Amino acid sequence: MADAGRNLVLGLGMGVVVRRDEEEAERGRRDRDARRELEFGTGRCGARSSPEPAVRLTLLPGLGLPWPPPSSETNRHHLEASSTRGFDVNRAPSLSVAGAGAAAAQEDEEQDEAGAAAAAAAASSSPNNDSAGSFPTDFSAQGQVAPGGGDRACSRASDDDDGGSARKKLRLSKEQSAFLEESFKEHATLNPKQKLALAKQLNLRPRQVEVWFQNRRARTKLKQTEVDCEYLKRCCETLTEENRRLQKELAELRALKTVHPFYMHLPATTLSMCPSCERVASNSAAPAGAAPAAPASSPSPAATGIAASSAPEQQRPSSFAALFSSPLNRPLAAQAQPQPQAPATS
DNA sequence: ACCTCGAACACTTTTACCTCA
DNA sequence: TATGAGGTAAAAGTGTTCGAG
Incomplete structure (x- = not known):
């Protein structure tokens, strides 16, 4: 170089x-x-x-x-x-590279990207950008010349140049x-x-x-x-x-x-399995009307074993933690107890 | 309701640089 | 040591969506 x-x-x-x-x-x-x-x-x-x-x-x-x-x-x-x-x-290593045209475009660019057109014009009037692969960004020193010929300028716009600076990576x-x-x-x-x-x-x-x-x-x-x-x-x-x-x-x-069969006579907690989701739940202590398991109409998470939470405020879609802290994912014995935390620590 | 414009985004391409054989 | 291939991340391009006016 x-x-x-x-x-x-x-x-x-x-x-x-x-x-x-x-x-x-x-x-x-x-x-x-x-x-x-x-x-x-x-x-x-x-x-x-x-x-x-x-x-x-x-x-x-x-x-x-x-x-x-x-x-x-x-x-x-x-x-x-x-x-x-x-x-x-x-930063371009040399001020002379950008040329007077680029310098003229500098002020436009400094205002806003609207100066891209001017910069592109300046770029076309100047030779290749420096081989260092940099294009000037020092507003105080030199013009802004986009690699491909200005902002939003397609990189292919320079395909027809003399094998020079087609979109140098900055x-x-x-x-x-x-x-x-x-x-x-x-x-x-x-x-x-x-x-x-x-x-x-x-x-x-x-x-x-x-x-x-x-x-x-x-x-x-x-x-x-x-x-x-x-x-x-x-x-x-x-x-x-x-x-x-x-x-x-x-x-x-x-x-x-x-x-x-003796156990069949026990009136206490029995298990029931939801035929649709095969989720097992206790039904003895649950009050009438209380759903022991996730409703069958639950969206896809239920189908994958990811139960929807019974508390709507826990269903923040952005938080998988909330999604998975559902009590339905707990062992049967623990379902009636407060949820400690999200699963899977390692 | 339709249009325009700008911002943000998704996806893609291009480039620079690294590792490794 | 030099070198080329392959991989990766970042910069940038392009098209789409969406909301505001």
Whole structure:
């Protein structure tokens, strides 16, 4: 690369100067750390002891998730990387690259994304973006030139260029990512003002901030889905095991009944099985009209052994814990007692 | 009721970077 | 040590939905 070794100044006004080749090496470590941090939730930015993300994964009660917590090692790497690295990869290494046209487009872009058209025009008038793969995001220094020719510009728009910069991937700096993370903890969505402010603060385009938040929300949702899936799996295992146990118990009772008909005369608790769902329930103590088991009209959870709760307020759809804390999933003997907690701890 | 616009989302593509043979 | 394949995560593109005006 022609600019390898060129000194670059960090965005965010930190003024840290590193050599480009050092940055390349550091970036790998940074990305690994960042990935780990995102994978494992929000345990980043060591300054915070107990981060409370705006959109947080609901770690359901009683579920020992196998995910490793964000280790202090991770944070240490994170901080190390932050302290040694400072190259804003989105910053063009040279002002001369963008050209006067891009500089003219800068002001439009700074106002809003409406400047994308101007930026695109500027991009078309300028040669390839720098081979470093960065496109300028420093509003104070150079114009905003989208990789493919501006905001919302299709990447294929540059297919006909001379094999140059078709949608270069931009890596946000650690500082930028951390700042965005912090913002995300406060609010998972941004209003236009916040977006603009963040963009300005980070020397990014508003579109970049917007995309980052979109992707971040998607990651959060994905993680939540994984958590829910894991919880459902465990619940399924628990219910299967419980079902097995009850079947066995029932078989034993039936055997006992045939061997010792004496027990038939016992007036106390007897068991009845719902023919539709094969759920066994006690009917002796239940008052008239009280349903011993889930209603047959229960939605799919009942069909899968996941009984609907008798208390509607416990049926928050967003909480699998509430769903599975239903008393119907408890052993017969415990059904009349208060529900201790959600199943499946490990 | 219909239209327009913008925001959010789902899905996909592209890119950068890592690991490993 | 260099290198290419394969995998992965993130940035970004595209189309759809939905609510407000």
